[in-house]
Amino acid sequence: MTLQPIDPVSDSRVEHCNSSLNGHNYHYLYGEPPGGQYKATVFLIHGWPDCGSAGWRYQIPLLLDMGFRVVVPDMMGYGGTDAPEVPPNDLSLYSYKRAADDIAELAKVIGAQQIILGGHDWGGMIVYRTAQWHPELISHVFVVCTPYMPPSEGYMSNEDLVRKLLPQFGYQIHLASGEVEKHVNNEHSIRQFLRAIYGGRTPSGETAFDPNKGVLFDKLPHIEESNILNGKILDHYVREYSRHGIHGPVNWYRTRKVNWEHDQALLDKKKIEQPLLFIQATNDNVLRPEMSKGMEKFIPNLTRGEVNASHWALTQTPEKVNAIIASWLGKQSLGNRSSL
Structure with a gap:
């Protein structure tokens, strides 16, 4: 199914909305199928460094075409949503809880008694935890790339996680360090930063982002256009990041301790009972396929799919991702109640 992706700036299929949620302003895209009748409501949750609706631009029209109401928020720190500084604000503003x-x-x-949740990258962890914190609200879950990580009784710091288990998470330590904010602090450096994260290379073929190390500042000025994020969409990302800078987005990499503290209330709720679709990107060099082994132990109603793509599967192989999502949703008994 080939559908024209959403233009995140101006598109007749969606409207830009703002709401105050627990004391902070959120910007989100809101769309209904033609005629206003929908069979369920889908929330799409982005991760880093996507900007809300733009990261899901190929999936929004699919879901509208299938008869779903669609809501796509910019998460805390991104785009038109508030980006509270830490300090003086509490880091928990950027937590899963x-x-x-x-x-x-x-x-x-928006008057939804139940919702379907889709997530990618950090958005994947958010939807897993939302299904646990608010099980009565979430009817179904689908996640692209992000494997499920259950709440843990023991705490492991980012440094120990990288040293003992996941060396490819080394970039998270760098993003949390404060060094990146010192170097990426204006429109030009934001553009180069985004090009690097999305796979751009120097004229000699070098990258400026290493999962094990983080951002390579000496290479950053020389990065050329990315095949994954470029043109008008890159311009949109640069404008959105230029609102508040990158402090808000990188705060998500500083919340490991506070997320663990919150997780202690979920130790007896490690299972996710809702029907859940997990789509693995086979070439993801950070969220590697082996990390998803054993998910069935915690998700009894799990369906697996996979695409031959990198971490940016949503926009790299949208037709394949969409086909898997559409097939799975089509098999679910979602009913026709507008309260969904």
């Missing part, structure tokens, strides 16, 4: 509570509040704002 806060995101879950804000999603639940947004569902109330």
Whole structure:
């Protein structure tokens, strides 16, 4: 199914909305199928460094075409949503628990008694935890790339995680360090930063982003256009990041301790009972396929799919991702109640 992707700036199929959720302003895209009748409501949750609706631009029209109402928020720190500075604000504003509570509040704002949740990257972890914090609200879940990580009784720092288990998460330590904010602080450096993250290379073929190390500042000025993020969409990302800078987005990499603290209330709720689709990107060099082994232990109603793509599967292989999502949703008994 080939559908024209959403223009995140101006598109007749969606409208730009703002709501105050638990004391902070959120910007989100809102769309209904033609005629206004919908069989369920889908929230799409982005990760880093996508900008809300733009990261899901190929999936929004699919879901509208299938008869779903679609809501796509910019998460805390991104785009038109508030980006509170830390300090003086509390780091928990960027936690999974806060995101879950804000999603639940947004569902109330639009009058949805239940929602379907889709997530990618950090958005994947957010939707997993939202399904646990608000199980009565979430009817179905689908996640692209992000494997499920259950709440853990023992705490492991980012440094220990990288040293002992996941060396390819080394970039998270760099993003959390404060060094990146010192170097990426204006429109030009934001553009180069985004080109690097999305796979751009120097004229000699070098990259400026290493999962094990982070951002390579000496290469950053020389990065050329990315095949994945370029043109008008890159311009949109640069404008959105230029609103608040990158402090808000990188705060998500500083919340490991606060997320673990919140998770202690979920130790007896490690299972996700809702029907859940997990789509693995086989060439993801950070969220590698082996990380998803054993998910069935915690997700009894799990369906697996995979695409031959990198971490940016949503926009790299949209037709394949969409086909898997459409097939799975088509097999679910979602009913026709507008309260969904």
